Amino acid sequence: MRSPRLRLAALAAAPLLLLSACATDGDADQADQTATSDDAAATSLAPTGDISELSVDTSGDEPVIERDGSAFADSDLPFVVASTETETVEEGDGDAVEEGHEVRVRYVAVNGATGEPFASTYQNDETVVIDLSNEMLFPAFLNELPGRSVGETFLLTIPAEEGFGSAGNDQLGVGPQDTLVFFMEIVDSSAPLTKATGEEVEPEAGLPEVDADGENAADITIPEGADEPTDLVAQQLIKGEGPEVQAGQTIKVHYTGVKWSDGEIFDDSYSAGQPAQFPIGVGSVIEGWDSGLVGQPVGSRVLLVIPADQAYGEAPEDTDSETAPPASPLAGETLVFVVDILGAY
Template sequence: MHGLGLPGLSPPEAKDARVRSPRLRFLAAAAAPLAFLAVAACSPDSGGADDSTATSSPEDAAATSAGPSHDLNDVAVEQQDGEPVLNWHGEPLADGDLPFVTQQTQSEQLQAGDGEEIGAEDDVQVRYLAVNGTTGEQIVSTFSTDETVTLDLTDETLLPAFRDNLPGTTEGDSVLMALPAEDAFGEFGSQELGVGPEDTLLFYMEIVDSYPIAGEPVDPVEGLPTVESDGETPAVIDVEGVEAPDELVVQPLVQGQGAEVGEGQTVFVHYTGVTLSDGEQFDTSYNRGQPFSFQVGAGQVIDGWDQGLIGQNVRSQVLLVIPAEQAYGPNPEDHPELGGEDLVFVVDIIAAY
């Protein structure tokens, strides 16, 4: 296995008219605010808890399962010091007659936006606050740092309530949701997050932006390597007849509609790399089962990557043909077998934060 990093760094080990990029499935393990929204966290291996270790006491669990279903209309969102807080019957949720319980998912639009309608196969960029309805305690908030989280609505690891309720909303909407335990962390709960197996979760979510997951294929450019890719397995790259480059070549193969990648951002990608001299694959992230992440422009990867991905759009697939001097140079210490080699990469840009 060959990484893309400098010495001492250890990176993580178009079929039709519209081409789908690789899913963001494994990104949940890399970013806590996003991990919280993934149903994968429900499994015991992901930090789940049984009734003896969950935050809720047996009395709370019994009250939750047997109690009435409360009305989401009685919950309001107020701003305190620039951050949202949830009030229940006019007072902070934590001071109310807990637990707050719902037996089915409830969703209420608080403010209507004027942007594009969200589709069932979109990436949706959101800010959100999550509160435990049993304890009234805040679990996760992205508002304190003003960060956003991008949700892939086709990703089956995303909580079903979001896959079901976000399509049809609009950019600029703010939404309040209540999720029963069975639609959230279920019988395992989450000890790490302080969520018991019977806890209702409350979400306040602001929909910032959206764009289609599928990008538009770009017509091949004569003289460059040809590529076959399904977004799920390593790309097949044919370099026959391709001349050595005089300078870095950056050519989108699929044009995504996400935000442009900027210097200093952390980017998550899938990639496949071959040597231009013989077309032999020397590395691919697909064989490791998770995207590769790095900070753009920070010298964590070869120069051809640092330069070539800036300004490209999220959900694009990009062909990089990199001269040896912008790859590993003539005599690299970390990857001597790539010394003096011109390299070809196909890079799928999954997300950037």
Template sequence: MAVPVLLLTAACGSDDGKTSDAAVAKVTGQPGAKPTISVPKDAKPADKVVTKTVVEGKGAVVKKGDLVRLDFTAQTMKGQNLGSSWTPQPGAKPGAARSQVVTEVTDQMTQQMLPPKVLTAAAGQKVGSRFEVEGTAKALIGEGLNPQSGIKPEDGLVWVVDVVGAQKVDKKAKAEGTQAAPESGMPEVKAADDKAATITIPEGEKAPTNLKQQVLIKGKGPEVKAGDGLIAQYTGVKWEDGKKFDSSWDHGGATAFQIGTGQVVQGWDQALVGKHVGDRVEIVIPPKLGYGASPQHELAKNTLVFVVDIVGTV
């Protein structure tokens, strides 16, 4: 049976401008659907961060350093919309997976949707929970507040966050098993422990104009579905000169991206949805499925070669 919604006490500010240490917003609705947030007209926000569990989930407890997948809705206490994962992306097909926040629980700024003080409030919550974080912009965002946003430091802000999934990650995890030889025209891959894979472009071979892919190691884990948070080790090089431009090993190890919702290049979305946890996949991505749609990007004209080890989902 679902845990009932806890109706938060709406503490009204007095005329002398004093603030409350309690949450003033009222949040209704169950996790898995967009919440409704209402704030009394004369309510004053707390000048510190206030966190409340609205609905307690039944899953594992989230810890700092875990990778999480989150839904969120945010607004000012005056009702100004600040963003929501429940809002479909322009052009999204009915029933398509929604874009959610997939990130590590950390006090560092890792993405733009959730300030660190909101993100770290996920630690201690259970998977399946809905929690609320509110306070003044100064308390929640501090010096990171964009002066162009029109929001003042004393304005009240509210985030409501659903913990959809969480996963502890082994930063050194990689695909295990016998690696297949590259198919004709595909680059050679040599993967070593704890460092970026070496990818050798076949000499004299022209870059393909369409997406090419090969599963080098077949995993036995669950199928990756659109909307999952994909936990991966990866290395990327340019076909044109074979030079590495990025690798998870250079950023501390395995990391996560939401797959199948347009948060990564199209080549990743097309190649990795439907693969399995434990797979090692080589992908050759032409510019039209890479960064070609962003002419100012330094890789806009390059064919990209990735080796991706799928080590989990969240």
């Protein structure tokens, strides 16, 4: 059963590769107790090289990181560094990257233990966004990206204890003692949106009235005596100027949610002090969000009116059954949301 609090319905999701191996809140105490042994395990391999041995062949469709001018995988492995190191390959001439920016990049990542790539955005001609306000990022990204320029390419090596640490990352084939090697290209960098920005749109008549400043929970007034819509309504209030949200992306939003039945707020992101982030278009949140937000431009403010069958379902008829699963407190409710789309990654 999905929680009615949308920020708990799906955990924040940034590109897995760019997250550190931080413990969850529930594991924090245990992580503190074992930090010393974990760090020792992660750094038990002595350094075997440094970034000066590396170069990049950019003559093909995908950059190839080499060691001493030859295939990385054929070198004397493992490649282990003692500390984070960077080396500029080509200077950029665009805007400067600043702390807290959202930085759009392309990259190739190589496992220093095997010399083989384990992730690349070039294969599908993609970019990813590194949100420098996200404290869960590898420290290397938080420390080394600010001050660089759009258009710059550079090499970056990250020792195990500053990457995935003693846990490694089984999904990516990275072990607890593996150095990470990146070739990265800075495509764009900008301050993140904090509220909807774009062209105001006149809503259709008969919809809930919205008073929103983008800094506080919206004031939503349900039209008196109006029938609840039976179909999903996705009405732009502000049309953003960014790219359209695509299914499978992670979106960053501020939102306010009220019940049509009484107009009372049951959830909002503003009380948390920061936007919510979650996958969209993949069934991680209620159907009305997936259907109503995919295709909307980033920067938009969208009014969603979601019938119960696209929210938390109809209210159960038999509430006394011992075998029936507990219903959501919002079952049977038509829900109204005002959503500011701040990013899609």
